[in-house]
Amino acid sequence: MTYFDDLSPYSYISEEGNSLNIGWLDKNHDFQKGDTSEEFIERLAWLTIYSTVKHTPGIHRCTLCQPGAFGFHLISHEGNSFILGSAEIRVKGNRAAYAAPDLLIHYVLGHRYLxxxxxxxxxxxxxxxxxxxxxSLSTGPYWNTLNRQS
Ligand SMILES: [Zn+2]
Structure with a gap:
């Protein structure tokens, strides 16, 4: 299980620097909800496809919706589908650097995470x-998916 409070220090997979966790959601913890802009979503999609780090062999599935026995969340782009739940993204804000799971885009679009x-x-x-x-985001089996560039 990988749940971390928003803005807690990142320590999941060791790295240099002091990133703060955001978006490590699970079904047993409340989270902030609200609307985000189209530009935010489109930039988050770019990050999710082109700029992931910390690829792991295990796949974390969303515990908020648990999409079926063989179901995983996928992001598709130019005919390729990439599985979500086994990589992270990094973003620098004005006050801190942030570490988030690549499932973040699903949490925002599927569960209104703010x-x-x-x-x-x-x-x-x-x-x-x-x-x-x-x-586009979809759910499906893990086969026929590709690894992203990191
Ligand atoms: Zn979900």
């Missing part, structure tokens, strides 16, 4: 926008 404001500000100046026409 990340801390400083994280959102950081995403808004990171990477680029990936228009909503170019990618």
């Amino acid at each position: 990340p801390p404001e400083d994280f959102i500000s950081g995403v808004m100046v990171t990477g680029s926008r990936l228009h909503r026409d170019k990618w």
Whole structure:
């Protein structure tokens, strides 16, 4: 189980620096909910596809919705599907650096998770926008998925 309070110090997989956790949700803990902008979502999609770190062999599944026996959350882009739940993203805000699971985009779109404001500000100046026409989230089996670049 990988639950961490928002803004607690990141220590899941050892690394340099002092990132703060955000978005490590599970069904036993409440989290902040709200709306996020289209640009935030599109930039988060870019991060999720092009800028993941800490790839692990295990796959963490969303405990908020548990999508079926063979179901995993996938992000599809240009004909390729990537499995979510086995990598992380990093974002620099004004006040801190943040470590989040790549399932974050599902938590935002599927469960209305609202990340801390400083994280959102950081995403808004990171990477680029990936228009909503170019990618989609779905659930499905893990086969036929590819590894992303890190
Ligand atoms: Zn879910």
